Amino acid sequence: MTAVLLSVRSASARYGRREVFRDLSFDLRTAQALGVLGGNGAGKTTLLRMLVGGIAPAIGDVRIAGFRPADATRRLSVAYFAGAATLPPSVRARAWGALGAGEALLPDRRRMRVLSQGSRQLLGLRTVLSRHPLQLIVLDEPWEGLDTESSRWLNATLELKRDRGAAVVVSSHRLHDLAGFCDEYLFLMPHEAILLKAHEIARVGPVTAAVLADTFDRLRDRTKSQDAPAAVE
């Protein structure tokens, strides 16, 4: 059994009065991958940002190797990427790529604003994943805008990093990308978060996109029926 790297205890997130999620608890061990699923506005991006110290939980605690996330990023090697939209538009692609491991990832001298979304997404991912060894990888919708070849590269890179000991947290709407890769799946439903291990979702065989979609629908219906007011005769 590998060591626990990431520990979230009773964490809640709020934007002003709006509660994004509450009472969220889970552990993630080294060399394990966690997939985060949820509808739009369920709090996936907020949770991932909380894991790297961008947001402090309103209640609860987040620890990475025993440290608060802001301190952990100083002690451990962490990769975080929240999508192509987070890249500064006026920066040249080559210069940005060199901020990763120090070597030029792209010969492209064009500015970010003129690159396609897929090219920016790939550049952002290659930049954060070029650092090694990585201990924690947190990626928000990483497959968004990627072509088939780039998606394959990302899958292979994440598997390689995980096999080398990195803990991976990844959110996506694309279930076929998450399916089979993750050891645990966190379903962010309105007012409830449900953590299921891969073998709890598919008792026989691997977790497929169809099984994942079916589980998601079942959990969503369950939480909806819990939220619905009692029928009045």
Place this chain on the structure above:
Amino acid sequence: MTRVFYTARFFFVVPPMPLLMIGAFAVVVVVAGVMVAIDSTRAAGTLTPILLLQTFACSSGFDVPARRGHYDLLLTSGGTRAGIATAHWMASSLPGALAWAALALVHELTAGNHGGTPLLDSGTVVALLLVSTIPWATTVRLPRFSGAIGWLLVVAILTPATPSIFNGALRPNTEYWGWIQSAFAVLVYPPLLVGRELTGDDRLLVAPALLSAVAAVLIGIWSVGRRDIPLEAAQ
């Protein structure tokens, strides 16, 4: 040390101010340099546009690009938030400081032995320090240029309302109220100090402005270190 270099490199690649601003500094330095070379007695006057540009350059705003995720790579690369905020302030002030240094050098080279350069007088240095600190600190959590626009508004309102506030600011003042007005004028309009060697009374006059500047930067750095940086798109 590696983190310091990485942070410096990051802000070289992702400058806090628009590239157009750096171009504007270059143009102003060339024009002012030619003017200083032609007539070295006008050196102090050539610094006013640089101070104005510096006010805008330092009103760079940390929070908005950070909330857009532009600094995510830096924020998760191992540096402290306070260190990153300090580097952001220094990167915002660097073009103006370099422009000032270049002008001072031109003056030094062209003026010959006609006495010291007004661009290196203590009053000039204090003026540059004030326009490099307070706009940055006031704009930390606001959109870019907010601090400079606010400052322009204050000057534009005060000038017609109390014309004497800037004109008589640095005259010897024995009255308590007059001294407060002068100290306020220095804080609001630092170009008053350009080309002035600060003596005993002057030093007392600029002390509140300098203390305010240091306090403002410390509060700005503390604010970056303490508060959340959520993604704009996630709220």
